[in-house]
Amino acid sequence: MDPEEYRRAAYASVDYIVDYFKTITERQVVSNVEPGYLRQVLPNEMPQEPESWDDIHNDFDRHIVPGLTHWQSPKFLAWFPANTSFPSILGEHYSAAFSAPAFNWICSPAVTELETIVLDWLAKQMGLPSQFLSDVEGGGVIQGSASEAVVTTMVAARDRYLRDAIASKYPTEEEKETAIAAARGKLVAFTSDQTHSATQKAALIAGVKFIAIKTFPEDDYALTGPALAKAIQEAEEKGLLPFYLTASLGTTAVCAVDKFAELADATKDYPHIWKHVDAAYGGAALICPEFQHYLDGVEYFDSFDMNMHKWLLVNFDASCLYVRRRKDLIDAFSVTPPYLRNEASDSGLVIDYRDWQIPLGRRFRALKIWFVMRAYGVKGMQEHIRKTLGIGIHFMKLIQTRADVFSIATPPRFGLTVFQVLPSKSGETANDITKRVADRINNEKVLFLTASTVDGNMCIRVVTGSPWATDKAMTEAFEYILKVSEEERRT
Numbered sequence: 001m002d003p004e005e006y007r008r009a010a011y012a013s014v015d016y017i018v019d020y021f022k023t024i025t026e027r028q029v030v031s032n033v034e035p036g037y038l039r040q041v042l043p044n045e046m047p048q049e050p051e052s053w054d055d056i057h058n059d060f061d062r063h064i065v066p067g068l069t070h071w072q073s074p075k076f077l078a079w080f081p082a083n084t085s086f087p088s089i090l091g092e093h094y095s096a097a098f099s100a101p102a103f104n105w106i107c108s109p110a111v112t113e114l115e116t117i118v119l120d121w122l123a124k125q126m127g128l129p130s131q132f133l134s135d136v137e138g139g140g141v142i143q144g145s146a147s148e149a150v151v152t153t154m155v156a157a158r159d160r161y162l163r164d165a166i167a168s169k170y171p172t173e174e175e176k177e178t179a180i181a182a183a184r185g186k187l188v189a190f191t192s193d194q195t196h197s198a199t200q201k202a203a204l205i206a207g208v209k210f211i212a213i214k215t216f217p218e219d220d221y222a223l224t225g226p227a228l229a230k231a232i233q234e235a236e237e238k239g240l241l242p243f244y245l246t247a248s249l250g251t252t253a254v255c256a257v258d259k260f261a262e263l264a265d266a267t268k269d270y271p272h273i274w275k276h277v278d279a280a281y282g283g284a285a286l287i288c289p290e291f292q293h294y295l296d297g298v299e300y301f302d303s304f305d306m307n308m309h310k311w312l313l314v315n316f317d318a319s320c321l322y323v324r325r326r327k328d329l330i331d332a333f334s335v336t337p338p339y340l341r342n343e344a345s346d347s348g349l350v351i352d353y354r355d356w357q358i359p360l361g362r363r364f365r366a367l368k369i370w371f372v373m374r375a376y377g378v379k380g381m382q383e384h385i386r387k388t389l390g391i392g393i394h395f396m397k398l399i400q401t402r403a404d405v406f407s408i409a410t411p412p413r414f415g416l417t418v419f420q421v422l423p424s425k426s427g428e429t430a431n432d433i434t435k436r437v438a439d440r441i442n443n444e445k446v447l448f449l450t451a452s453t454v455d456g457n458m459c460i461r462v463v464t465g466s467p468w469a470t471d472k473a474m475t476e477a478f479e480y481i482l483k484v485s486e487e488e489r490r491t
Contacts, residue, residue, distance in 0.1 A: 027070050027073060029075040030069050030442070031069060072468055074468050074477075075473070076447075076466065077447055078461070079463075081465030082315075083309065087371040094364075103352070105350035112351055115141070117366075119139070120139075125287055127292035132304060132324060142320060142365045146196070146198060149303075150201075150278065153244075154276075157244045157276075161241070161243040161244075162180045167180055189206075189208055189246070192223035192251070194215055194248065214227070220257075220411055222256045224262050225265050232267075232270065246278050248278050248279070249277055253461070254418050255281070259297075260294075274302045275300065281311060283306025286306070287385060302323065318365050389415050391469050399419050404422070406419045406485070407419060410454060416463040417461075437460070440488065447480060
């Protein structure tokens with residue numbers, strides 16, 4: 001493809017994308033394809049000769065797009081949103097053009113420096129404590145996902161604990177190594193039973209033990225200080241070494257918010273426990289001051305992560321990880337062979353983000369964040385959050401109008417409504433009818449939603465953060481859910 005062919009194809013792609021969003025409400029939200037469909041329509045081997053862009057794009061339109069789930073659709077009510085926006089798409093376009101692995105400052109100084117600036121902007125607007133800013137001891141770094149952020153911080157926490165709490169007690173290197181080897185198998189990470197499975201997976205990767213602490217409906221499924229203190233005590237009685245905690249600001253199932261101040265108090269006598277906040281979805285709401293009270297106590301935490309790519313108008317991937325002491329990451333991940341040495345890095349005056357993450361290379365993800373921040377401004381981003389929250393409240397109120405059919409399972413939060421369908425005949429449970437309704441809705445593909453279990457109870461989750469969502473679309477969704485529920489209750 002020469003430059004002029006690219007120009008023609010790029011212009012056409014813009015028209016295609018704009019038309020896609022203009023028709024997104026008319027598209028079936030979930031695909032009809034069967035597993036393995038694509039292998040049946042594509043060749044078994046890559047082409048030997050170049051093919052024309054027109055042929056390539058025709059196959060994209062015929063074979064790839066029909067296999068997509070349309071996450072931007074207002075009919076997509078599952079999991080959590082995965083927003084994009086036109087400024088964000090433009091950021092990806094330019095980032096792809098200026099492709100570079102960006103592992104250190106000299107790779108492209110603007111890539112590193114823009115990331116530091118936009119993450120400081122975001123931290124200030126969310127109300128994060130000043131220690132998470134780059135001009136103090138902390139700072140932010142863009143990760144691929146909140147799961148990646150958990151792995152990154154857990155590895156740093158493990159190394160810090162083994163160094164500061166174990167090795168520091170012994171005078172010789174041999175004694176240090178022996179003590180560290182003995183301690184590794186006793187390290188344990190904590191979460192609540194509502195926390196995303198990313199922490200359990202991180203524990204598998206880091207080679208440490210994992211304990212999920214039970215939460216209760218009377219606490220709105222939040223992890224409390226007393227529950228954590230009890231779990232720590234019980235772990236120590238078994239000879240385990242508590243070193244890491246994931247607290248949540250908006251859990252996956254019910255959007256619970258853990259009691260950060262209580263958790264900080266419960267760990268005040270355990271300075272080597274790394275405390276991490278997973279705010280992957282709910283953290284976006286912090287852009288609005290009325291939600292920043294949820295941060296009470298976060299000043300005592302070591303790290304905080306939220307995904308702009310869920311609810312804040314930036315496409316995947318843009319997970320924003322903040323640490324109180326960047327040295328903890330650098331100590332864990334810095335490896336500098338001769339080919340990575342350069343004058344700027346050796347001066348200590350620049351950030352090399354390769355030392356803040358697991359991979360060496362990284363994309364220019366700050367560009368799309370910068371484009372979105374400037375195109376929307378704080379006001380526009382706040383309006384998006386408040387608008388979609390209002391749509392969520394609208395849906396919740398519709399559910400409440402039919403208390404004869406639906407029961408709200410947990411307090412609605414961050415636009416998420418979790419509810420059950422009530423049985424209409426003896427011998428049937430709410431779990432049975434709720435599962436039937438959820439399965440039928442997803443099989444019919446008018447909407448796409450997810451079911452979950454809360455304290456053993458089958459529930460339906462409905463959440464929308466799409467920029468294309470409207471009260472009208474959610475009213476139509478409610479009417480369809482009601483219709484299916486009433487039909488299933490009669491069968």
